[in-house]
Amino acid sequence: MSQLQSAPTSGAHRRKRRSDPVAHRGGVRLLNLKNYIPHLLETVSNPLSAGASAAYLARFELGVVDWRVISTLRLSPDLHAARICEVFEGDKAAVSRSLQRLAERGLAVFTQSARDPRRKTWALTEAGEDMHEKLLSVALGREEELVAGVDPDDLEVFLQVLRKMQGNVARMKSESGPSQ
Numbered sequence: 001m002s003q004l005q006s007a008p009t010s011g012a013h014r015r016k017r018r019s020d021p022v023a024h025r026g027g028v029r030l031l032n033l034k035n036y037i038p039h040l041l042e043t044v045s046n047p048l049s050a051g052a053s054a055a056y057l058a059r060f061e062l063g064v065v066d067w068r069v070i071s072t073l074r075l076s077p078d079l080h081a082a083r084i085c086e087v088f089e090g091d092k093a094a095v096s097r098s099l100q101r102l103a104e105r106g107l108a109v110f111t112q113s114a115r116d117p118r119r120k121t122w123a124l125t126e127a128g129e130d131m132h133e134k135l136l137s138v139a140l141g142r143e144e145e146l147v148a149g150v151d152p153d154d155l156e157v158f159l160q161v162l163r164k165m166q167g168n169v170a171r172m173k174s175e176s177g178p179s180q
Contacts (some may be wrong), residue, residue: 069098074132077123
């Protein structure tokens with residue numbers, strides 16, 4: 001099997017990138033996974049989420065979606081399920097199941113709209129706020145492990161880059177519609 005050779009793809013990539021996301025093998029363009037940002041983000045995000053879910057399930061019998069819902073409601077109480085989905089780009093069905101599970105455990109409550117009984121506004125209970133504190137401690141500990149050994153200045157640059165990418169994704173999504 002021949003070695004992958006990095007090769008410039010376009011003028012835009014050559015000017016903006018030092019690490020090329022395209023390689024060539026036998027004259028065929030291929031992704032260079034070492035430099036392809038979506039791949040790198042997924043290889044960090046997917047196992048990180050799976051590990052978080054396992055940790056939260058083992059300690060609190062809650063999954064990562066539950067944690068995301070709880071943290072969203074702690075930031076902004078009295079939200080509709082659709083808004084919760086928007087805040088962390090969550091799947092509507094998963095968020096709905098999570099809200100139901102949190103309500104059953106007494107961690108969240110809803111208020112029905114007088115105008116539309118199908119619309120519910122959600123908030124954490126006192127027990128939900130206590131659970132938030134427990135989950136937050138675990139989440140922050142996991143984040144600390146994730147960034148161990150990263151220079152603080154590099155971390156700040158990385159955060160700026162991620163925020164810029166978030167904005168770019170939002171722009172791409174609005175330009176191409178909901179399927180992006």
